[in-house]
Amino acid sequence: MIRRLSLLLSVILSMSHAMAVDTGNMVTPRFRSLQVTVDGNELAPPVITLNSDDKVTIAFDELAEDRSYLRYSLVHCDASWQPSGLVESEYLDGFNQADVEDYSFSRSTTVHYVHYSVTLPNQHMTMKFSGNYMMRVYSEDDPDVNLLQARFSVSESKVRINGEASSRTDTGSDNGNQQLSFTVDASGVDVKNMLSDLKVVVSRNGRTDDVVMLESPQRINGRIAYYEHLRNLIFPGGNEYRRFENTSVDFPTMGVESIDYEYPYYHVTLFRDAPRVGEQYRYDSTQYGRFKVREYNSDDSDVEADYMITHFILDMPELYDYDIYIDGDMTCRRFSPESMMRYDAESNSYRGALLLKQGAYNYQYLAVPKGGKRGVTSVIEGDCHPTVNEYLISVYYREPGARYDRLLGSTVIYSGY
Known part of the structure; x- marks a missing residue:
């Protein structure tokens, strides 16, 4: 138990010290399960049409017993997701600061959290221009520090x-x-x-x-x-994304080898993975790295799904020229200390641990050359033309x-x- 908790603690602490300022999807350590959806569709890109009835919802959890007083604002970005430099009144109708008013407390979970959501456009602000937008969430006591960032786009649908x-x-x-x-x-x-x-x-x-x-x-x-x-x-x-479901605390579901409880967390250990390079291609219906929050016995998984430490094991020799990362929406698509796998010489495998909400998940392993910023699938997942x-x-x-x-x-x- 000590080894498991120390691994998770080390990656969370290193994540908090290494956080870079950018406009990508991002959560600080006490925030989890960031999802950006359009009209409730969790499996579609976050793009809405300007001056339409489309709605984009940004949902997330805070690991806490009580709500925080959070605010949000929007930044207009260019095609490269850098701030456009426009005055707020140019791209927004309304005020570019609003309270996060929609929140609910978790129920009957071992890990306490508050579930928040923001739907745009709303009565506080409406986007006037098409383009890319980054929503930043911050504490009303410290507005210069982003606690969370989420991307979405607004299209004119004219081509x-x-x-x-x-x-x-x-x-x-x-x-x-x-x-x-x-x-x-x-x-x-x-x-x-x-x-x-x-x-x-x-x-x-x-x-x-x-x-x-x-x-x-x-x-x-x-x-x-x-x-x-x-x-x-x-x-x-590339290859089809790998899948698992941690939807139950009572019995293992898809891709799960074992579940056990070691205070204060449930621990889910996935079946051991192996490289797929050279294997024959196998079709599998996936969601391209997305995830869906779900507790199998709940009608309101947003607040009744629990958080579990999920353990990933990748059996393969150590790669000296690459770092290995877990890729998917669950890691905000970041090559961060938290999503990085660590080699264990004793078991000749890479290991990682993520604190994840119950649900159905897609993931893959990306190899990033030392000092690089771009992951490759050819090293672990393999590249198959029918994917x-x-x-x-x-x-x-x-x-x-x-x-x-x-x-x-x-x-x-x-x-x-």
Whole structure:
């Protein structure tokens, strides 16, 4: 028990000292289970349409017995998720400070927490501009320190994006890669220069470490931009995400080897994982790294699901040139001390522990070269060309003389179908 608790404590403490200031999804150690959903859909990218009935909800937990007096505000960001530098009154109707008013206390759980949620737009603030937004949450006593950050986007839905992801790439076929090809029809927008004024951002499976930005298309024909035969649209296929469910404290569920209670936490040990490089591809229906909060016997899992220390074991020799991380929405897609696996020479395996709320989870292991910032799947998960990946394509436009990037439209393309 001491070894398990010391491992979790060490990664949480190191996380609090190493926290960097940026605009990515982020939670400080006492906050957990950050989810950004659109109209209750937990399995869709966080993009809403400007001046529509769409709603985006940011939900999270605070590990505490009593509520904190939290506030939130919005920052408009450019296509690269850096602050646009706009005055708040330019991009918002209303006041850019509001209290987090929607909260509930956990019930019948071993770990006490407060569940919060914010839905936008609301009576306090409405987004006037399209583009990227970062919501920051902070204490009313210390407004300069972000306790939590969450990303979402607001689209004008004025362009049509059509395309496909194929295993037939410009580097050959059946080589573990996938290539995107797509068109952007901007007939409904007065884009001054189709070759230079559009920015297209491609991300896959919610990852933030391997995002591709395209400054110009391969060619144009009238009001249609073609993005074809571009080497930076060739992606490693990766593999289907691994899955587990820790929905019960009474019996093991999917992917769980054992459950035991060691005060003050339940401990869930997953079945041991192994590298999949070289294995035959196996299709599995996954959610591209997302998670769904669920306690199998509850009608209100948001406040009745418990928190458990979940133990990951990856059987493989030590890699001296890479660090290994658990990737998924449950880690906010961060290569942090908390999500980093640590090698145990005695068992010849990598081990990690995360304090997670009961639910259904997707994850994968990414190998990050020492000193690098981009994870690769080829080292542990393997790259398979039939893998089903979710590619989010977002089209931005900055008008001549403008000070912000409009999001003209976005769409999702799936590979493997």
